[in-house]
Amino acid sequence: MTVELERAAQAFxxxxxxxxLQVLLCLVRAGEAGLLVGDIQARTGIAASTLNHHLKFMAAAGLIDQEKQGRTIVSRANFDFLNHVGSFIIDQCCADACLADNGREVGVREKSDV
Amino acid sequence: MTVELERAAQAFxxxxxxxxLQVLLCLVRAGEAGLLVGDIQARTGIAASTLNHHLKFMAAAGLIDQEKQGRTIVSRANFDFLNHVGSFIIDQCCADACLADNGREVGVREKSDV
DNA sequence: TCTATATTTCTAGATATATCGAAATATTGG
DNA sequence: CCAATATTTCGATATATCTAGAAATATAGA
Structure with a gap:
């Protein structure tokens, strides 16, 4: 579980x-087709070297995948992982002991309506 | 939308x-009852001043709320906001033009099963 | 092979974050 | 008011991240 926590923290x-986040949204919107580094650069105005740095950071976290095609690189959002990460917090809620040490009753919040 | 992007980035x-993230999970598990700073300190082993710093950071981002009660402070996860943030990425997917400029079809991913 | 295009690596300064001990502040109970 | 408890502020250092220009690398096409 610590591993998962570490992974989640890295993703966040x-x-x-x-x-x-802007780059990620571009990629999410682009869907499975993905985008070239140059496409993203054109959309966001981020300098090439800076963008490269960010893409590496996101790929290392598992948010995106990168595939080399000739002299270009296609980046795609990792939708499975994004879904997983998106529900991480709420999922974790009752995965563990849910009673506070101080003896007070733990409040119950309504289930996510997402 | 830029405001929302900024808020989301801050939350992430x-x-x-x-x-x-560990602190946040403690608070999520504690539910509406929340936890005192000391409780969190006992559970995580984070030094008081460091913990104070992190709690402020999370409160500023809207992840948690803090309420003073006498000489103690109760911190609670902001469940509404957490739900909102959790679905941010996927929600954004089709909020905008969903067709990539390069003309390729955009992939469809299944809805989150949360 | 030469050239243009696409991306990465290198370098480096600016800024931000993480950490924690010690001192300070606030509040309750006696 | 005094002592104990709970939290915050201060100060200081270490580490990480952000940014981008310039040079380097890789590949496709003429």
Whole structure:
């Protein structure tokens, strides 16, 4: 579970900057077709070297996949992982002991309606 | 939408460190009852000043709420916001033009089963 | 092979974050 | 008011991240 926590934290961190989140949304919208580095650059205005850095960061976190095709690289959102990460917090809620040490009853919140 | 992007990035950033994510999970598990700073400290082993820093960070991002009660502070996960943030990425997918510029068809992913 | 295109690596300064001990502040109970 | 408890602020250092220009690499096409 610590491994999973670490992975989740890395994923959130990789989504936790405005430029990177912008890039991720571009890729999500592009769907399975993905986008070339140059496409993303054109859409976001991020400098090539900076963008490369961010893409590596996101790929390492598992948010995206990159596939080399000739002299271009196609980046795609990893939808399975994104779904998994998106539900991580709420999923974790009752996965463990749900009673607080101080003896107070633990409140029950309604299930996510997503 | 840029405002929302900024808020989302801040939220993800606030979840994007292992200690903070650990704290957040403690609070999620504690439910509406919440936890005192001392409770969290006891569970995570994070030094008081460090923990205070992280709690402020998370509160600023809207992940948690803090309420002063006498000489203690109760911290609670903001479940509404967490649900919202959790679905941000996937929600955004088809909120905008969903067709990539390069003309390729956009892939469809299954709905989250959460 | 030469050239243009696409991406990556290198380098480096600026900024932000993480950490924690010690001191300070607030509040309750006596 | 005093002592104990709970949390915050201060100060300081270490580490990480962000940014981007310039040079390097890889590949396709003429």
């Amino acid at each position: 961190s990789a989504m936790g900057s405005e430029p990177r | 950033s606030a979840m994007g460190s292992e200690p903070r």
